[in-house]
Amino acid sequence: MQTLEDLFGKCPYATAQKILSGKWTLMIIHALVSEPLRFNELQRQLPDMTQTTLTRQLRALEDYGIVNRTVYAQIPPKVEYKLTDIGMDFKQVLMSLEHWGDKYIDYHNQRAPL
Amino acid sequence: MQTLEDLFGKCPYATAQKILSGKWTLMIIHALVSEPLRFNELQRQLPDMTQTTLTRQLRALEDYGIVNRTVYAQIPPKVEYKLTDIGMDFKQVLMSLEHWGDKYIDYHNQRAPL
DNA sequence: CGGTATCCTATCGGATACTG
DNA sequence: CAGTATCCGATAGGATACCG
Numbered sequence: 001m002q003t004l005e006d007l008f009g010k011c012p013y014a015t016a017q018k019i020l021s022g023k024w025t026l027m028i029i030h031a032l033v034s035e036p037l038r039f040n041e042l043q044r045q046l047p048d049m050t051q052t053t054l055t056r057q058l059r060a061l062e063d064y065g066i067v068n069r070t071v072y073a074q075i076p077p078k079v080e081y082k083l084t085d086i087g088m089d090f091k092q093v094l095m096s097l098e099h100w101g102d103k104y105i106d107y108h109n110q111r112a113p114l
Numbered sequence: 115m116q117t118l119e120d121l122f123g124k125c126p127y128a129t130a131q132k133i134l135s136g137k138w139t140l141m142i143i144h145a146l147v148s149e150p151l152r153f154n155e156l157q158r159q160l161p162d163m164t165q166t167t168l169t170r171q172l173r174a175l176e177d178y179g180i181v182n183r184t185v186y187a188q189i190p191p192k193v194e195y196k197l198t199d200i201g202m203d204f205k206q207v208l209m210s211l212e213h214w215g216d217k218y219i220d221y222h223n224q225r226a227p228l
Numbered sequence: 229c230g231g232t233a234t235c236c237t238a239t240c241g242g243a244t245a246c247t248g
Numbered sequence: 249c250a251g252t253a254t255c256c257g258a259t260a261g262g263a264t265a266c267c268g
Contacts, residue, residue: 012211012212012213013144013208013215016140016211016218017141020131022240023131023240027131048120048121050243051250052242052243075248076249077248077250079250086217086221092210092213092214093210093211094127096206100126100204104203105129107200109123153230153231154230163261164262164263165230165231166232166233166262167260167262169231169232190230191230192230
């Protein structure tokens with residue numbers, strides 16, 4: 001049987017779905033769109049995510065070629081995360097997603113306000 | 115501690131992330147963008163997904179207000195799935211996602227052809 | 229035709245403790 | 249500062265069998 005993984009690298013939706021499957025992926029990419037950030041800067045922007053999970057998702061994004069990790073050889077350590085070119089291209093998706101998300105939120109708050 | 119769920123309905127990214135978290139969500143929405151489909155038409159377009167899973171993800175999308183389910187009282191049964199208005203609005207996201215996905219695939223096939 | 233009902237497994241994310 | 253090493257529980261998805 002063909003799986004989703006087999007479609008990775010072939011179908012743009014399956015590919016995107018797999019890359020974005022991490023629970024915090026969208027928010028990590030969003031945080032990095034405006035500027036490169038150090039590990040703890042990312043942590044501060046995503047306070048609800050544990051350190052372990054942040055590390056894991058960053059590694060995954062690195063493997064997918066979305067994020068670049070630069071280690072500066074100094075004490076104390078400094079590690080900087082920035083989007084790759086293709087990662088930066090994702091900004092367009094993020095913008096339409098934000099637009100839609102806001103509309104969705106408005107739409108639903110009208111009938112079931114929190 | 116605040117969780118992702120608390121951000122649902124507030125942050126557009128967290129909201130979108132949650133809605134799109136289903137493994138086949140993007141492909142289901144994509145299949146429904148062009149026209150409403152019956153259950154087994156969806157199955158045929160998504161042959162790699164089990165019936166159980168298709169049902170579950172459709173129910174989830176229905177709960178989120180993305181998909182509308184219409185049951186026609188006839189024998190044999192006919193059930194039609196179509197996108198709601200806000201579901202249709204997602205088409206813009208899908209288009210930018212497709213564009214990015216194709217670019218991503220091209221980009222990666224150049225250095226690591228399958 | 230369009231599902232349910234179960235069961236089972238893999239993976240993922242959270243919690244906690246420790247480290248160069 | 250930026251991790252790693254473990255362990256654990258939740259849950260999502262697949263497989264299979266059956267139903268109105």
